Structure formats: structure tokens, C-alpha cells
Amino acid sequence: MAARIAESPEWIAPEPRAAFLSDDAIDILSFSADALDDGHASALVTLVEIRGGAARAIGAQMAVRDDGLYCGFVSGGCTEAAVAADAVIALKKGMDRNLRLGEGSPFFDIVLPCGGGITLAIHVLRDGAVLRRTLTALRRRSPVRLRYHPGTQALSFEPGEGASGWEDDTFVRAYRPKPRLVLAGTPMEAGAVARIATASGYEVVTIERGQAPSPDQLDADTAVALFFHDIDRELPLFDAALASSVFYIGALGSRRTHAKRCEALRGRGHGEDDLARIKAPIGIFDKARDANALALSVVADIAETYLQAARASALPLHRVRRCAYRDPTRITGRTTMAERRYGEAAPKTEITIAGADWYGRQIERERHDKTLFSDLDMSEAQTLGAVFQECTFRRARFNASTHQASAFVNCTFVSCKFFDSRFTECKLVGSLFDACDFDQMQVSGGDWSFTGLPGAVLGRAVFKGTRLREADLTGAFCKRGSIRDADLSGAWLHAADFTACDLRGSDLSAIDPANVHLKDAIITIDQTIVIAEALGLDVRMT
Structure with a gap:
């Protein structure tokens, strides 16, 4: 200095x-x-x-x-x-x-x-x-x-x-208040989680055996983690947690145990939307064999969920309302992204599928309408001609998956992972992506018009020959990515970052150079002229 x-x-x-x-x-x-x-x-x-x-x-x-x-x-x-x-x-x-x-x-x-x-x-x-x-x-x-x-x-x-x-x-x-973690269960697992959560800056509340948390202990900045080996002992705690606004509810146990747990909770009057809130097995990876590994898995999962929830709640309303559906009357029968994002006219969910394991599965010409997929694992799966209409995906994993000529129309993706996934000639018209990970995703052709990607971190994603007409890429981060030969006409690109991005052959007529980062971007001479004219420069070829 x-x-x-x-x-x-x-x-x-x-x-x-x-x-x-x-x-x-x-x-x-x-x-x-x-x-x-x-x-x-x-x-x-x-x-x-x-x-x-x-x-x-x-x-x-x-x-x-x-x-x-x-x-x-x-x-x-x-x-x-x-x-x-x-x-x-x-x-x-x-x-x-x-x-x-x-x-x-x-x-x-x-x-x-x-x-x-x-x-x-x-x-x-x-x-x-x-x-x-x-x-x-x-x-x-x-x-x-x-x-x-x-x-x-x-x-x-x-x-x-x-x-x-x-x-x-x-x-x-x-x-926001300091995040709180309410723990209950066996001392071994709960104690290890409490130590790591405290070191990570969480306020930790331990519920003693036979007690239940009070309503003022369960607010929107609170996570609940249960480590019982007996379903009957955890049911009263689930009643309290599901009646509150806590951002995370997790429980110990296998998928088979969770199926029994869900049946018991249905018998206590809880619906499918309630059950979809429960993360089970708890943590970011399955089958942790010791208390310390389990504690790391649980606290990391809670931290990621809290961060994603904070990002979603911090998304300014005006950014979503200035999205692709500027005139919802143009497209009959469709709600605006703002309505779907903020629940003013949310699509009705008719079916809930929680914790499904579709790892490596081949999905050909299946159709799903108005389905809520919670914690779906579709890693390395393959879809061919499948149709998902007005579905919601929460915390779904699409890593290394392959999609050919499939359609995800008017869907909502929240906190999903698309690392190294591939979409070829797929249709994602009108879908909204909130706090998703797109690093190294590859998109060839297809129609992504009217999609909502505000603030998306596209990382090294590649779009080749894709229609992105009137898509919302406000504040999107595509540093060192590639959007080649794409149709970006009418797209919302305010404050987008295309630093060192390959944009050759794409329609840049919607770009406002004063509000878009284009440092070291790879573009053609014709595209340079378009940008120069947008800046009001007199361009003469010699």
C-alpha cells in the first residue's frame, strides 16, 4: 500500500x-x-x-x-x-x-x-x-x-x-437474527452436532427428553434436527416443528424408516406439503457411520439451506417483476413469474414425491403435471421425450444427468444442482430457477425463452444455439462461460456479468453496454459494431 x-x-x-x-x-x-x-x-x-x-x-x-x-x-x-x-x-x-x-x-x-x-x-x-x-x-x-x-x-x-x-x-x-439450531435426541449424535454448530456461530438449544420446544423458540431463522432411534419419541417434536415457520427440519434414519415416520405423521393429520419439509436421511451425505461425520454432514446441510433461503428472501421484488412476463396477457393461461415466486397465484400441486432416488434411471416419455419433487436425486439419469408441466423441484440433484428432447414447462427449480448436466433440444419455456448451481452445464439447442434466471451463477455453463428470447438474466454471472449462436432478443440483461464469456454469434441487440460487464468477452466484428452503436458511437468500416 x-x-x-x-x-x-x-x-x-x-x-x-x-x-x-x-x-x-x-x-x-x-x-x-x-x-x-x-x-x-x-x-x-x-x-x-x-x-x-x-x-x-x-x-x-x-x-x-x-x-x-x-x-x-x-x-x-x-x-x-x-x-x-x-x-x-x-x-x-x-x-x-x-x-x-x-x-x-x-x-x-x-x-x-x-x-x-x-x-x-x-x-x-x-x-x-x-x-x-x-x-x-x-x-x-x-x-x-x-x-x-x-x-x-x-x-x-x-x-x-x-x-x-x-x-x-x-x-x-x-x-436477520443469529441462526438457531434446536436439537433433540441421543446425547452422542446431538452432542457432536451441538459442538460443531456452536463453533460455526449458531445459537444452540437442546431439548431435554420428554419436553417440546416452545413456539417462541421456533422462528424463521431456526433449524430443527432430531436424532432419535424411536419414531414415537420424535412425533410430538415434529408436531411443533411442522406447525412453525422453521427453515429446516431434519431427522435421523434410513429412507425405510422415514417412510414409516411419514405414515405415522399422516395419522396425526399432517399433509404431503408438511412431509415434504422434512429432510430424511438428515445431512448432505447418507450413511455417516460416526457421530463426528454425521455432525459435519448435518451442520453443512443446515448452513447451505439457510444460505439458499437467505438468498431467495433477499431477491428484490422489482427484479423479479421486471422479468420475461412483462405482459402476462400475451400468453393466456400462464401466471407471471412474480406470482409464482411470491405465492400470489402459485400453481396447484396435486402430487408430492419426497426423497425419490432416480439415480441413473432412464425416463422415457413419462409425463408429470403439477408435481412437487422434494430432495429428488436424478444424478446421472437420462430423460428422453419426458414432459414435466408446472412442477416444482426443491433441492433436487441433476448432476451429470442427460436430457434429450424433454420439456420442463412453467416449472420452478429451487436450490437445485445441475453440475455437468446436459440438455439437448429441450424445452424449458417459462421456468424459474432460484438459487441453483449451473456450473459446467451444457445446453445445445432447445427453447429456454421466458425463463427466469435472475442473479444466476452460471459458472462455466455452455449454451449453444439456444433460444433465450425474453429470458430474465438480470444480474446473472457467466464469467468464462459460453453463450454462442443464442437468440437473446428481448432478454433482460441488466447488470449481467459476461466477463471473458464467449458470445460469438449470439444476438446482442438487448445488451446495454453501460450496464453489462463485457470485459475480455469474445465477440465478432459485427457484434462489436452492435455494441458500439448502442453506445452512440459513429462506426465506420475502412
């Missing part, structure tokens, strides 16, 4: 140093509030813009004191000291400021490992009351938001849920 020259002989900026290492929101806000109470000036640094890739999500924060002590992260740890030094100068001047690092930054000596760029808002705190209100709400397990007003350099408190990001000329930082 370049050396700084003191602004006056009387003042030399203190050298920044980390007070402690944490990226927990409560720790960061508490550090700032305590600093103000102790007579220190304090600044809150927030990640408000990402250009390309970044180590942290929008809304990541640091807290910095006037003596150079700081906590929190806005990157991977390589820039935090430099950020703290800039925040100390802001505190000295008593004025907010913005700091750009990485791509597009004037500081060429500070390079982000991810190769992207970030913008940070450094806010000099004038009053700790707003932080104390936020901390009180979070400790009461209530979601809250802090709204930053750059024009007036003020911070205001708002109760309720929301997404972190810009709203007009203000930036909103949304906070």
Missing part, C-alpha cells in the same frame, strides 16, 4: 489493527456502539457496490474506531487495513466518504484477488442510539433494516424484513 503523508505535523494517522476477527453483524454493530459509549469516534463501512466478482456479499460491513482498531470484513482480509486507514481519515474530518477498490479504482496498488471491484460507503456515526435499537431487535430475534442516506449522511432504523441494496438514493442494510 502506498505511504500516506500526514495532513499536518500535529496529526499522524494511527496504524490500523484488528481488534478481533468476526464477520457477525451483532459483533460489528456492538463494537461501534461500545466505541461511541467509551468516547471514541466510530465509522461503519458498508459494501454498497460490486463490479465483477467479490469475496463478500452486498451489505458486508466493518466498524472502525478513531484509534485504528477495527473489526469485520468487506473483502477477503487483504484490504481491510487499507479501508480502516481511510475510515480513520474520514473520522478525523468528520465527513462521510466513498472508497473504490479493485477494478475502476484509482488505487492501482490495491488489487482484489477475485479480480473485480467494490465500492464502500464510510459513514461517520453521530449517534449510537440507532445501533442500540438494532441490536435490541436482533437479540429479540426480530429482523430489522438500517437505511443509509448519503445526501444527509444519516442512518435510520426500520423494523421488518428486506433485502440489502440500493433503494432510489438510499442504501438499505437488512439484518
Whole structure:
């Protein structure tokens, strides 16, 4: 980092140093509030813009004191000291400021490992009351938001849920309570899970034998994991969990045991939608043979589910409403993506299939209508001419699967994995993909028009000769991927990242070069002319 020259002989900026290492929101806000109470000036640094890739999500924060002590992260740890030094100068001047690092930054000596760029808002705190209100709400397990007003350099408190990001000329930082894990069952398994969950930052509540969790212990930021070897003992706990809004319910046992469990729960009045919420066998991999392996599997599964749920809830409403179905009256009998995503007119589910094992199965010309597939494993399966109409897939695995001339029409995919899958001449018109993994997926031909892929991480996915007319690729990340000879006419591409992506032969008429990342993209001369004309440049061939 370049050396700084003191602004006056009387003042030399203190050298920044980390007070402690944490990226927990409560720790960061508490550090700032305590600093103000102790007579220190304090600044809150927030990640408000990402250009390309970044180590942290929008809304990541640091807290910095006037003596150079700081906590929190806005990157991977390589820039935090430099950020703290800039925040100390802001505190000295008593004025907010913005700091750009990485791509597009004037500081060429500070390079982000991810190769992207970030913008940070450094806010000099004038009053700790707003932080104390936020901390009180979070400790009461209530979601809250802090709204930053750059024009007036003020911070205001708002109760309720929301997404972190810009709203007009203000930036909103949304906070949720610390995730909680409610455990019950045999001491060996439950104890191992409790130790790893505590080390991972979860609030752990252990339910003693014969007891049941209270309703206030089961909120939307809570997971429930049961480790009994007796179905009868777990049924009252399932009654409580299924009546709540917890984001995860898992139970120990084989698929055969789970089938018996489902029959017992049906006898207690629980429907198929309730049963589809239960993850069994619990964890990210089956047949863990010891308590520690089981604990790693369970906590990883809960963490992934919580992250996917947080991403889904943080998807701004306006991004989905500005999707392919801008005029739903054009296509009769179809609901808008916003309606299906937010449940305003959700398609009716007539059949539920939970935990099915279709690994390596050959599926020829089968038809499924309005079916809910929960935790389906279709890895290495093959479909030929199959039709899935208005189906919902939750946490399904399509890894290394092959699909030929099949149709997934008006379907919804939530937290599904498509790693190294192949779709050849398939029809996915009108389907919505939410928080799915598409790395190394290969698509040849077919019709993906009107699909919803907002914010999708396409990784090294390949689309060849595919129709993507009026698809929603808002904010999609396709760095080093390939979308060749594709029809992108009318597609929504705002803030999409096509860095180093092969776009040769694709229709780029829908691209706004000012709002799409095209650095190092591979394009033809004709496509270059289209982009230049979109920028208002006078192009002359010589």
C-alpha cells in the first residue's frame, strides 16, 4: 500500500489493527456502539457496490474506531487495513466518504484477488442510539433494516424484513437474527452436532427428553434436527416443528424408516406439503457411520439451506417483476413469474414425491403435471421425450444427468444442482430457477425463452444455439462461460456479468453496454459494431 503523508505535523494517522476477527453483524454493530459509549469516534463501512466478482456479499460491513482498531470484513482480509486507514481519515474530518477498490479504482496498488471491484460507503456515526435499537431487535430475534442516506449522511432504523441494496438514493442494510439450531435426541449424535454448530456461530438449544420446544423458540431463522432411534419419541417434536415457520427440519434414519415416520405423521393429520419439509436421511451425505461425520454432514446441510433461503428472501421484488412476463396477457393461461415466486397465484400441486432416488434411471416419455419433487436425486439419469408441466423441484440433484428432447414447462427449480448436466433440444419455456448451481452445464439447442434466471451463477455453463428470447438474466454471472449462436432478443440483461464469456454469434441487440460487464468477452466484428452503436458511437468500416 502506498505511504500516506500526514495532513499536518500535529496529526499522524494511527496504524490500523484488528481488534478481533468476526464477520457477525451483532459483533460489528456492538463494537461501534461500545466505541461511541467509551468516547471514541466510530465509522461503519458498508459494501454498497460490486463490479465483477467479490469475496463478500452486498451489505458486508466493518466498524472502525478513531484509534485504528477495527473489526469485520468487506473483502477477503487483504484490504481491510487499507479501508480502516481511510475510515480513520474520514473520522478525523468528520465527513462521510466513498472508497473504490479493485477494478475502476484509482488505487492501482490495491488489487482484489477475485479480480473485480467494490465500492464502500464510510459513514461517520453521530449517534449510537440507532445501533442500540438494532441490536435490541436482533437479540429479540426480530429482523430489522438500517437505511443509509448519503445526501444527509444519516442512518435510520426500520423494523421488518428486506433485502440489502440500493433503494432510489438510499442504501438499505437488512439484518436477520443469529441462526438457531434446536436439537433433540441421543446425547452422542446431538452432542457432536451441538459442538460443531456452536463453533460455526449458531445459537444452540437442546431439548431435554420428554419436553417440546416452545413456539417462541421456533422462528424463521431456526433449524430443527432430531436424532432419535424411536419414531414415537420424535412425533410430538415434529408436531411443533411442522406447525412453525422453521427453515429446516431434519431427522435421523434410513429412507425405510422415514417412510414409516411419514405414515405415522399422516395419522396425526399432517399433509404431503408438511412431509415434504422434512429432510430424511438428515445431512448432505447418507450413511455417516460416526457421530463426528454425521455432525459435519448435518451442520453443512443446515448452513447451505439457510444460505439458499437467505438468498431467495433477499431477491428484490422489482427484479423479479421486471422479468420475461412483462405482459402476462400475451400468453393466456400462464401466471407471471412474480406470482409464482411470491405465492400470489402459485400453481396447484396435486402430487408430492419426497426423497425419490432416480439415480441413473432412464425416463422415457413419462409425463408429470403439477408435481412437487422434494430432495429428488436424478444424478446421472437420462430423460428422453419426458414432459414435466408446472412442477416444482426443491433441492433436487441433476448432476451429470442427460436430457434429450424433454420439456420442463412453467416449472420452478429451487436450490437445485445441475453440475455437468446436459440438455439437448429441450424445452424449458417459462421456468424459474432460484438459487441453483449451473456450473459446467451444457445446453445445445432447445427453447429456454421466458425463463427466469435472475442473479444466476452460471459458472462455466455452455449454451449453444439456444433460444433465450425474453429470458430474465438480470444480474446473472457467466464469467468464462459460453453463450454462442443464442437468440437473446428481448432478454433482460441488466447488470449481467459476461466477463471473458464467449458470445460469438449470439444476438446482442438487448445488451446495454453501460450496464453489462463485457470485459475480455469474445465477440465478432459485427457484434462489436452492435455494441458500439448502442453506445452512440459513429462506426465506420475502412
